[in-house]
Amino acid sequence: MLSKIGRLDAESRKELDGLIAQIFDLLDQGKEKKAEKKLIGISATPNYFIREYLGKELIKYNDQKKIYPVIKKMISDRIYGVRATALFYYNQKFREDPDKILNILEDTFDSIPWEAESIINEMWKHYPDKMKAKMSSWVESEHSKKRALSFHGMENIAQSDPGFIMNFISKAIDDDTMEVQKKITHILTQVARANPIIVYPYIREWLSEANDKRIKTIWVSMKKLANIVVQKNRREKSQEFVLLTQQTINDWLNDENENVAKMGSKLSHIIRK
Secondary structure (H helix, E strand, C coil): CCCCCCCCCHHHHHHHHHHHHHHHHHHHCCCHHHHHHHHHHHHCCCCHHHHHHHHHHHHHCCCHHHHHHHHHHHCCCCCHHHHHHHHHHHHHHCCCCHHHHHHHHHHHCCCCHHHHHHHHHHHHHHCHHHHHHHHHHHCCCCCHHHHHHCCCCHHHHCCCCHHHHHHHHHHHCCCCCHHHHHHHHHHHHHHHHHCHHHHHHHHHHHHHCCCHHHHHHHHHHHHHHHHHHHCCCHHHCCHHHHHHHHHHHHHHHCCCCHHHHHHHHHHHHHHCC
16 A cells, blocks of 8 residues: 655565556557546555656657657646656657756746755756756746745755856845745855855845845844754855855944944854754
8 A cells, every 4th residue: 555655665666566567558559537536546646756657657658649649738737746757758758858848837936835845956967058048037036936936946956157147136135025035035045055155145145235134034044054054964065165254243233334244243242062
């Protein structure tokens, strides 16, 4: 019996392979309706890993013309798991065509959010230039969930292109929605840990002309970074990060800008505990 939660073990994969073989046999016999019913029944599961495995394995069927019409219906099914399975199929089918995948995500990011996040994260690893271009348009969207999703997975380029990330954040630093603000504070923390020498001058500039909302956004990130500095666990930080964070906070203490000086003062209480 397949589990409703958790990763798949060897026994679960074996069971799934048997069920997938049954679907393929039905398709071979021309029994498309029965195959579709069985496929939907399996994919209508709360288990993310079953949906992922099933969607990817469907691409192995030798006559994709029989599978494709079913997937086109599944992607807009009322059941989340069915939609998610279809998205994993598309991602596998077009894994060498990032433009195609991104176009599909344009239509499904809101209806299949968990899987969309997973796929977007992987695409940052393999197609960073494509993602930079596409997410630069998403961050300008009227849809707040789309704007928030434009930040997802960006930590994959925190080391290689921190300047892009900081300029990207600049476009959304004053976004009114909590969802976007949470994404900003997360990625800001990640990129600062990876490349503090690039990040802190940007933050100082944002602070110098910040309103209360922007100050709060920056405080959430800087407070987390300051707490990392004082953690005993060395695996969480590099020496460069520690030294530059301490130096930045000390410099901000005496900054001529009131916002910057106040932030420095609050942060200094953390690192001097």
